[in-house]
Amino acid sequence: MGILTRQVHSDNLHYPLQQFNLPGATISLWQDWLSAQQASILLAQLQLQLPWTQDSILMFGKTVKIPRKQVWMGEAHCQYRYSATTFTPQPWHPSVQALAQRLSEFLGQPFNCVLLNLYADGQQHMGWHADNERELGHDPAIASVSLGVTRRFELKHRSAAWQLALDLTPGSLLLMAGGCQQHWLHRLPKQSRVSGCRLNLTFRYIKNMA
Numbered sequence: 490m491g492i493l494t495r496q497v498h499s500d501n502l503h504y505p506l507q508q509f510n511l512p513g514a515t516i517s518l519w520q521d522w523l524s525a526q527q528a529s530i531l532l533a534q535l536q537l538q539l540p541w542t543q544d545s546i547l548m549f550g551k552t553v554k555i556p557r558k559q560v561w562m563g564e565a566h567c568q569y570r571y572s573a574t575t576f577t578p579q580p581w582h583p584s585v586q587a588l589a590q591r592l593s594e595f596l597g598q599p600f601n602c603v604l605l606n607l608y609a610d611g612q613q614h615m616g617w618h619a620d621n622e623r624e625l626g627h628d629p630a631i632a633s634v635s636l637g638v639t640r641r642f643e644l645k646h647r648s649a650a651w652q653l654a655l656d657l658t659p660g661s662l663l664l665m666a667g668g669c670q671q672h673w674l675h676r677l678p679k680q681s682r683v684s685g686c687r688l689n690l691t692f693r694y695i696k697n698m699a
């Protein structure tokens with residue numbers, strides 16, 4: 490348990506970076522990647538304008554509703570398979586596309602699809618998982634932008650007792666890279682006392698095989 494190696498760098502004054510060099514993963518966190526104003530405008534826009542659905546998944550042979558709402562979005566070829574279901578992407582919302590573009594420039598790597606999650610309150614959550622679908626390729630870099638209330642985000646190593654907990658504040662950018670999806674799991678736990686909603690965007694890249 491406990492926090493592992495922690496290094497704090499500052500690439501430039503506008504975007505201070507915290508980097509965690511974990512065994513088999515590199516986690517980078519930029520707290521105020523979006524300004525408070527940009528984050529709140531984007532939250533209001535996306536909450537209202539996207540076709541949010543509370544999807545069902547198959548768990549131990551039963552269909553259960555997931556404890557949050559989602560939208561899968563991006564380039565048309567970016568199919569996403571999740572618990573025996575294939576999701577076809579929604580076309581880009583212009584603000585989300587602009588964010589993907591800005592992220593690609595900032596991080597120097599392409600992003601062409603995104604899973605958006607809307608957690609109405611602290612009861613809504615996402616369980617332990619890794620984003621290791623084959624279509625994401627080997628050791629994908631996944632960039633996560635948070636809006637709305639601050640929530641805890643946890644990582645744990647698959648085979649050793651190492652854990653890391655971070656608070657994801659509105660406007661923060663988290664990058665999961667290295668072998669993170671191969672060696673670690675992550676989740677957004679319930680926080681019963683948190684009221685207010687959070688919207689998270691996890692940007693990914695899926696190659697066009699056509």
Ligand SMILES: O=C(O)CCC(=O)C(=O)O
Nearest residue numbers: 604606620642677689691
């Ligand atoms: O809401 C979060 O911060 C986590 C989202 C996540 O892990 C995912 O979309 O795969």
Ligand SMILES: [Fe+2]
Nearest residue numbers: 618619620675
């Ligand atoms: Fe994830």
